[in-house]
Amino acid sequence: MAKRSLPLSRVYRLLEPGPVVMVTTARAGRANVMTMSWHTMMDFEPPIVGCVISNRNHTFGILKATGECVINIPTVEIALKAVGCGNVSGRRVDKFERFGLTPVVAARVGAPLVDECYANLECRVVDARMVPKYNLFILKVLQAWIDPARKDPRTIHHRGGGSFMVAGRTIRLPSRAK
Amino acid sequence: MAKRSLPLSRVYRLLEPGPVVMVTTARAGRANVMTMSWHTMMDFEPPIVGCVISNRNHTFGILKATGECVINIPTVEIALKAVGCGNVSGRRVDKFERFGLTPVVAARVGAPLVDECYANLECRVVDARMVPKYNLFILKVLQAWIDPARKDPRTIHHRGGGSFMVAGRTIRLPSRAK
Numbered sequence: 150m151a152k153r154s155l156p157l158s159r160v161y162r163l164l165e166p167g168p169v170v171m172v173t174t175a176r177a178g179r180a181n182v183m184t185m186s187w188h189t190m191m192d193f194e195p196p197i198v199g200c201v202i203s204n205r206n207h208t209f210g211i212l213k214a215t216g217e218c219v220i221n222i223p224t225v226e227i228a229l230k231a232v233g234c235g236n237v238s239g240r241r242v243d244k245f246e247r248f249g250l251t252p253v254v255a256a257r258v259g260a261p262l263v264d265e266c267y268a269n270l271e272c273r274v275v276d277a278r279m280v281p282k283y284n285l286f287i288l289k290v291l292q293a294w295i296d297p298a299r300k301d302p303r304t305i306h307h308r309g310g311g312s313f314m315v316a317g318r319t320i321r322l323p324s325r326a327k
Numbered sequence: 328m329a330k331r332s333l334p335l336s337r338v339y340r341l342l343e344p345g346p347v348v349m350v351t352t353a354r355a356g357r358a359n360v361m362t363m364s365w366h367t368m369m370d371f372e373p374p375i376v377g378c379v380i381s382n383r384n385h386t387f388g389i390l391k392a393t394g395e396c397v398i399n400i401p402t403v404e405i406a407l408k409a410v411g412c413g414n415v416s417g418r419r420v421d422k423f424e425r426f427g428l429t430p431v432v433a434a435r436v437g438a439p440l441v442d443e444c445y446a447n448l449e450c451r452v453v454d455a456r457m458v459p460k461y462n463l464f465i466l467k468v469l470q471a472w473i474d475p476a477r478k479d480p481r482t483i484h485h486r487g488g489g490s491f492m493v494a495g496r497t498i499r500l501p502s503r504a505k
Contacts, residue, residue: 167345167484184504189367191379191461199377199463201369225498232500279457283369285377287461306345306484306494311502316484317495320403322410324489326362 168304169313171221171231172202173252173260174211180252180261182244183208184235186307188220193327196290198272204284207239212286216274217258220288221266225303225315230265232313257291267302269294346482347491349399349409350380351430351438352389358430358439360422361386362413364485366398371505374468376450382462385417390464394452395436398466399444403481403493408443410491435469445480447472 173182188200198220202209212218223231230248237244245252252261255271262269276287306314351360366378376398380387390396401409408426415422423430430439433449440447449472454465484492
């Protein structure tokens, strides 16, 4: 899909609503993708993102070793693929092949973009001090991509136990927040 | 509203979808409430929550001093109140009075619950080491309350610039995640 570069100052608009995301990593020519819900914006620009990745996940070791990943944001159209990626380990399965996902070369990091996702954030680990205690990686977004044709992305939001909320209508409120 | 105690193991189901929340604190007999979107679950049980609160906010100093707060989760019915609380500072305004919010005494912390919110999480700061650099507080949820009558909470999710997504329909997917 044709994407345009998204200003880094707007990255928080993608992540702040708390969507389920797909994290890609790569090592030794082999890419992996996992599903993640535990992330938060930590600063606007450069966009800083905190995310918790269990040390039992295959991604954990790759991210620690390479310091690079892409946060890809899926919508409900590919919800089954996104959830499927969370059900199997990249230790045993090439998930791109299994779920028919298309890896695209990123601009700033070695991990690929997932083309089917409407937005992609290329990230570098900037602080790993909280990894030993909390599995918390602090990421800086280096480059963000978005599908400009996608005006109303129906992101999915994990409610637990196989239940997912699909993004509903958008309302305008007189907020002074950024 | 009549609430029942929510098992701590289910707290992540409230926060993981990334809703806008209202954080209450109290000091010297005076309660305050602020609006927040930057939070993430960090562990299931006891529930550990990371949240970023700007050091420019009135809440920041109170939370640092008292180490206690309540995370209250509003729904779209009170979206104007929630957003209004984010537009003014507790330094100048009693926001409970201004927005017609009802403070209810909490069980485990000095900060009050916001009665109008469908869920309330009483929290204690368990790690403040990341506060100087990132304004990141690590909280442990001590007690959680939920309105059992509320089956399909229409939480609001900040998209930035006065735009908020309202929680839509719920779908079931074959996820193995907790």
